[in-house]
Every structure is written in C-alpha cells, then in structure tokens.
Amino acid sequence: MEIIGNGFIARSLRPIAEKHPDTVVLAAGVSWASGVAAADFEREAELLDKVAKECVATGRRLLFFSTAATGMYGAVDGPGREDTPITPCTPYGAHKFALEEQLHDSGAEFVVLRLGHLVGPEQPPHQLLPALVRQIREGAVRLHRGAARDLIAVADVVTITDRLLELDLRSETVNVASGEAVPVEQIVDRLELRLGVTALREYRDSGTHHVISIEKLRSLVPEVARLGFSPEYHRGVIDAFVGSSVAA
Known part of the structure; x- marks a missing residue:
C-alpha cells in the first residue's frame, strides 16, 4: 500500500505497508x-x-x-451505525462527514473507516489518553x-484494517471501535491506579x-472476537499505554 502521511496512524500502519498494493x-488529515x-x-x-483523482486515474482504492466519536455519533439516538442518519454535532464531526460525502462523489473506489479513540505508543499529546495522563500527573484532571x-x-x-483490506471491499464504510462506551471517570480511575497518582477532578458541563x-465489523471480520472486546477491554489498553509511556 501507499501510505500518505507521517503521523500516528501512518506510522502504525508501516508494518503492513508491503501489503495491499x-x-x-x-x-x-486533521486528528485534533x-x-x-x-x-x-x-x-x-x-x-x-x-x-x-489520482486513485481514479490509476484504478487504485x-x-x-x-x-466514530462524539462529533459523528453524539446526537444519534441509539448505537451509532454506519447506516444511521447522521447530524454531526461538532465542527470536526461535520468536517469528517463532509469529506466522506466528497469521497462518495469523487468517482474513486474507497473504504471509509470510522475510528473510535485510538490508543498507542507515541500518539500525539493532544489526544485523549496522553492529555489525561498529563493532567493527572499535574494534579488536576x-x-x-x-x-x-x-x-x-x-x-x-x-x-x-489489514483484514478488511483483504476482503476487497469497495464503497464501504465500517466502524472500527471496541463497541464499549467507557465512562471517562472509569478511564481516569484506571490511569490513576496504574500511575500511582490521585488527581483532583474538576467537572464541567x-x-x-x-x-x-x-455489528457490521463483526460480520465482516469474525476474528475480532479474538481481540477481547468487552466491558473490561479498556483496562488492558490503558495498562499497555501507561507501560509504554513509563518505558519511554
């Protein structure tokens, strides 16, 4: 595959860069x-x-x-599905949805992946977990x-992503997330436990x-059952992130 970009997602995809030519x-794109x-x-x-336009010219996907976060599905009644009528509720969500529509009209063959909150080593400091870790260490979250x-x-x-691309999908939109909505208080609880720090909590609106x-992801890629998505899944994600942060 040809990867355009040098950010968090682009770097993470490099191990499969030789696949899906x-x-x-x-x-x-914008990640903030x-x-x-x-x-x-x-x-x-x-x-x-x-x-x-380049993909149309070369016949590539x-x-x-x-x-798939708040900006896209935050105003949806019930679980956010790919076929749900959407009214984005933030400028970021509206922007991403407009780009999806732009892609639909482009004539290119495409796959759109709507992502949950990604967590991993060396992710940008403005994203959710790095920002929470920084605030907790500073004493107030x-x-x-x-x-x-x-x-x-x-x-x-x-x-x-690797598995979905192997399926030779065309003109498809797929949510890629754990399917579990974790209260932010529980995320902070786990971070405090792993960091050994308790911070003052300042609540806003x-x-x-x-x-x-x-549901669509599970039907396309049954192997996701082996990834451990469950109400406890976030604990392992947080533990691994804190461990990599400490090691760094």
Whole structure:
C-alpha cells in the first residue's frame, strides 16, 4: 500500500505497508477534534480531492480514516451505525462527514473507516489518553460529567484494517471501535491506579455518552472476537499505554 502521511496512524500502519498494493491510505488529515482552524480543514479537503483523482486515474482504492466519536455519533439516538442518519454535532464531526460525502462523489473506489479513540505508543499529546495522563500527573484532571469514550488499541486497528483490506471491499464504510462506551471517570480511575497518582477532578458541563455499533465489523471480520472486546477491554489498553509511556 501507499501510505500518505507521517503521523500516528501512518506510522502504525508501516508494518503492513508491503501489503495491499492496490490501495492508497490517506493518513495525513486533521486528528485534533477541537481547536482546529478552518484552513486546516480546507487543506485536508484539498488533499483528499487530489488523492481521490489520482486513485481514479490509476484504478487504485482509497482508504480514508473518519471518526466514530462524539462529533459523528453524539446526537444519534441509539448505537451509532454506519447506516444511521447522521447530524454531526461538532465542527470536526461535520468536517469528517463532509469529506466522506466528497469521497462518495469523487468517482474513486474507497473504504471509509470510522475510528473510535485510538490508543498507542507515541500518539500525539493532544489526544485523549496522553492529555489525561498529563493532567493527572499535574494534579488536576478536567472531566465532562457523564461523558464516555470508546477506546481501541492502535495495534488492533492495524489488525482490523489489514483484514478488511483483504476482503476487497469497495464503497464501504465500517466502524472500527471496541463497541464499549467507557465512562471517562472509569478511564481516569484506571490511569490513576496504574500511575500511582490521585488527581483532583474538576467537572464541567455534561458530556456525551454514545455507543458505537460494531455489528457490521463483526460480520465482516469474525476474528475480532479474538481481540477481547468487552466491558473490561479498556483496562488492558490503558495498562499497555501507561507501560509504554513509563518505558519511554
């Protein structure tokens, strides 16, 4: 595969870079769900347009990473499914959904993966777990009351991506997540336990609590049953992340 980008997802996919030669992976987009300038959104849209045209010209498939997080499914009634009517509820979610529609209209063959909250070594400091670890170590962590997040190890995302690409999917959108909405308080509990630190909790307005459906993922890739997705899955993800952070 051709991987466009040098960020967290792009680096994580390098172990399978020699596979799927018919696929171009666009892993160079906006990864920050808040505080992003309109110019950054515009650059990603322009890059997607350029890469999609190249894929049309060469007959290759385009893999695009979208989001299954709050910005996309936060306003959905019930589990967020790929066929659910969507009204994105954040600028980031609206941007990613608009890019999905842009890709649909591009004429390129594509696969869209809507991702949960990825966790892994050397991920950007602004993302969820690195930000929480930093706040806990500083002595105070800011939480939205009632918020929940779906955590998934980036290594499991790579495994799933590899398997989905082997299926020769075309014009498909698939949620890639654990399917478990973990209250942020429980995430902080586990981080404090593993770090050996207790932080002051500062609560803000109510947050979102939504479940990402992985019914389609399970039907396409039954092997995900071996990845251990369950209400306890996030504990191992957090433990591995803290262990890699300490080692670093």
